[in-house]
Amino acid sequence: MQTASPAGFIQDHRPLLWATALGSFLPPFLGSSLNVALPVIGRELQATAFELGLIVNAFLIAAAGMLVPLGRWADACGRARVFTWGLLGQALCSAAAIFTRSVPALLLVRAAQGVAAAATFATAVALVAQVAPAGQKGKLLGANTAAVYLGLTLGPPTGGLLTQHLGWRSVFGASALLALGGWALARPWGREKSPREGVAQPASLWLFAAGVSLVLGGLAMTRVQGRFAALAALGAIAVVLSFRGSSNLPLEPALFRNTAFTFSNLAALIHYAATFSVSLFLALYLQVVGGLSPKATGFLLLAQPLLMALLSPVAGSVSDRWEPRWVASAGMALTAGGLLVLSSAQLRVSLFQVISGLALLGIGFALFSSPNTHAVMGQAPTKLLSAASATLALMRLTGQAGSLVLASFFLPASSLDTQAGKLLVPGMQANLWVASLLCLVGMVFSLARGNVHG
The missing domain is CATH 1.20.5 (Single alpha-helices involved in coiled-coils or other helix-helix interfaces)
Known part of the structure; x- marks a missing residue:
């Protein structure tokens, strides 16, 4: 594979697309696997529910902080190069997590892992948009989004099985192997040169x-x-x-002069802020309150990401023909409905209620994410694709971190015992009510973005 010239880079794009799909798959796979393992981690490391939330959020905070600098750095020294470095960094951090024995050590490793993941977040979608043939951008972006949802789909059952039979550290071991595989696949593109290489970052x-x-x-x-x-x-x-x-501003002003780009990013920020903490709450709710095993919890949580993975490519293709704002806004409405269903959860766990709420969330997410990504990336010129990708990823990660910040005010600051379970339910109910209202606010921006098809 030759990547010395842009023509060669585009001509041999299929292996790179597989690598970007794996890079997009890995963080949600690890994150959703880790959510299922959190109660076990809490018992072994003597962590409170609040501290378990920090273990998840340390990754997101570090990734959100580093996204913009790494996106600009990718434009300067080569998107594929930064992408491959990110995969290697994630492999090393996952390996280091296996040997942690305390909450502070795990927090430090997770923060470092977030920095490495920021390199792939800032470049994966830009690389897909860069090499996509005319008329297939929505389809390929939908496929890349499907890889994210495939990671979310396989993460809970895999994490549950690994945690129950091999311990929670095996989740990080699996992540390390996957990251190394992606790095090996993308490594030939790591020699990509950029005419701006060596330009200092402001x-x-x-x-x-x-x-x-x-x-x-x-x-x-x-x-x-x-x-x-x-x-x-x-x-x-x-x-x-x-x-x-x-x-030399952190975000590219030219992008934000486009109303569709700005409002699509705001819709993404709000959507993730409303929904990301759901998996954390449910993993704790099902195991601490419901008494389910990690394996059973993992398979039950399949309902949402499975629908996301199946419907995301369809939604991406639909957005090639229909205006993304209508498709994405319908998705946000379904998401709000799913949050309301889950907000009525009680101390006596109803599996039907949980599955119904997750199903609505899954359909809503699929209808929202692919069309919204299409709307964002479709407004960016080629030279600013990395900046646009980093901006969208910043909205996603900031929204996710914000969701966990909101959740931190409702999570019990006590060990995972019966008393914590009694405190968890009313906190989860209040959090999900607020989240459903956020979704309705996000719909306003989604509808107001205007049309993006000529």
Whole structure:
């Protein structure tokens, strides 16, 4: 495989598309596997429900902070090169997680893993959009989104089986092997050259990265001590200062002059903020309150991601013909319905209620994500594809981290016992009510984006 020239790079695109699919598959696979393993991790490491939320959020906070600098770096030194480095970094971090013996150590490894994952988040969709033949961009973006949902689909049952039979560390072992496989597949593209190689990244990018991380991290820790809110305020100031000046801004201003691009990103931010904590709550609810095993929990949680994986390519193809705003907005409405169904959960677990709510969420997610991604990437010129991809990923990760920040105020700050289970249910109910309202707000931006097809 030759990648020295753009023509060769595009001509030999199929192996690279497989590599980007694996890169998109890996983080949700590990994340959804880890959610099922959290109660077991909590018991072994003596962690509270709040601390388990931090183990998930450390990854998201670090990834959100590093997305923009790595997206710009990818434009400067080569998207495929940064992508392959990200896969290798994830493999090394997953291997390191196997040997952790405390919550602080696991938090540190998860944060490092988030930095590595940011490299693939910032480049995978841009690489797909770059090599997609005319008229097939929506289909290929839908297929890449399906890889994300396939990871979400296989993660819960795989994580449940591995945790129950081999222990929670085997989840990280499987992730390390998958990341190494993706790195080996993408490695020939790692020699890609860029005419901008060696261009220094402006300080404003790193100020923005630090600001985003401080905002999310400070808010996440405010539940423990109110003074952490000062860190969030300091981070907000850093974000504002990073936009001073007229050049080298953290986010590309030209992209945000497009209403469809701006509102599509806002819709994504809100949608993920409303929904990401659901899997965390349900993993704890089913095992701590319902008494289910990790394996049973993993298979039960299949309902949502399975529908997402099956319907996402269809939704992507539909968005090639119909306006994405109508398809995506219908998806957000179904998501709100699923959240309302789950918000009425009680101490006596109803499996029918859980599966029904997850099914609505799965259909809603599929209808929203692929058309919304199509709307975002379709508005970006080729030279700004990495910047557009990083912006969309930033909205996704910031929304996900924000969802867990919201959840942190409802998660019990006690060990995982019967008393924690009694506190978990009302907190989950309140969280999901707020989340359903957020979805309705997101629908406003989704509908207001306007048409994107000529």
